[in-house]
Amino acid sequence: MYGAEEFEGGVFHESIVGGRASATIELTAGSVKALTSTDQKFEIRYSECVLDMGGASGRMVFVRTQDRKLTIFCEDRRFPKALQLDGSVELAEQLASVRGLRRSEAFSWRMWLVVGTAVCLVALFGGYYGLLAVAKASINAVPISVDEQIGKLAFESRTVEGPKINDPIIVNAVKEMVARLEPHADLKGLSFEVHVVNSKDVNAYCLPGGKIVVFTGLLKKSKTPEQVAGVLSHEMSHAIRRHGLRRVMESLGIVVAIELMVGDVGGLVALGAELGKSAALTSYSREAETEADITGVRMLHAAAIDPLELASFFEMLKDEGPEFPIAIKWLSTHPQHDERIATIRGELAKLPPQEYRELDIDWEKVQQRLKEIDAE
Ligand SMILES: [Zn+2]
Secondary structure (H helix, E strand, O other): OOOOEEEEEEEEOOOOOOOEEEEEEEEOOOEEEEEEOOOOEEEEEHHHEEEEEEOOOOOEEEEEEOOOOOEEEEOOOOHHHHHHHHOHHHHHHHHHHHOOOOOOHHHHHHHHHHHHHHHHHHHHOOOHHHHHHHHHHHHHHOOHHHHHHHHHHHHHHOOOOOOEOOOHHHHHHHHHHHHHHHHHOOOOOOOOEEEEEOOOOOOEEEOOOOEEEEEHHHHHHOOOHHHHHHHHHHHHHHHHOOHHHHHHHHHHOHHHHHHHHOOOOHHHHHHHHHHHHOOHHHOOOHHHHHHHHHHHHHHHHHOOOOOHHHHHHHHHHHHOHHHOOOOOHHHHHOOOHHHHHHHHHHHHHHOOOOOOOOOOOOHHHHHHHHHHHHHO
16 A cells, blocks of 8 residues: 555564564555564454554554464554554454444445544644544543443443332432532532442442442441441542543553544443443552542542541451451452551541531431331
8 A cells, every 4th residue: 555664573473482573564555464583474464453552661562363363563653653554444444343333335434534534633743652642631621421421331231239229218318428529529510320229239339420329238337427428439539530431541542542533432432331341440440549549538528528437437347357248349349458548548638627527317217227128
């Protein structure tokens, strides 16, 4: 298409002694070809390739076969751009498969337009890495409605954890906690929605866009409503800091970069639903967990709810020691609680004095209702 370009890189394959060798890579009209220093030839057709990025520099581009048995890699800065130009038709097909959509006349025409626009933008923004950087920075430019759509799909496709609780005493208690916290969320346009499910699991989560699911096990286990509010502040912070959307973006890589640049977010939503099914949307990196703790503490403090209640919740779970029931799901997705207690206390020390007010919730009455529901 643009003539054969050559790049220095390497190949991973079991037929190579030691599994890998350096190689000269050539981009032809239909495929990526590599000639290794061991004199072996490898080829991956664009239509069969899976693209990936990473390596120590984060700049290594991996071109893999679907079964991942053969990988051609290259760190040359010009490589991804050349790949995008030479393999544009097939990359468009990859975009289509990520989006889980069937190919159609109109669709491929549209994808051509998307890829074409992206290529022009690559030139404008000074290359592929510029494009990636722009995409990362532009997370704030993604409308909240995308988070909401991802959350909605994930909510609908989730494995329902237990029967829905509609009892007003219980549901209103949780709503009261969220109502105290919500005005202090520093992300505009997010609206939280409370769902209570009857399950012995000590757990709660918040999906992108603000759908909160609280398990009765968490309510029963908590000594005070402020402890529950502490857990909720943390979960809501994941939605506020858009950790789910970030995960989706990381998984989609270049596809998202292109889509964001052209303002098309269909792929994000489709992948979000996929991640939602596998519960990956609510398991975050350690960094994200710390960020959620810090954001949660600030929010509790601003809402005049004592953040130490969250720390005391951790202490209580910790004190249960080896006998603690398997039912404590929240701990399994939120490890290292000594470190987290330290984070909470450390963050609190930075904040100005605050007069804390108890939540206007009759906790005994809530506990009574929970018992009655169990007996029913
Ligand atoms: Zn978390």
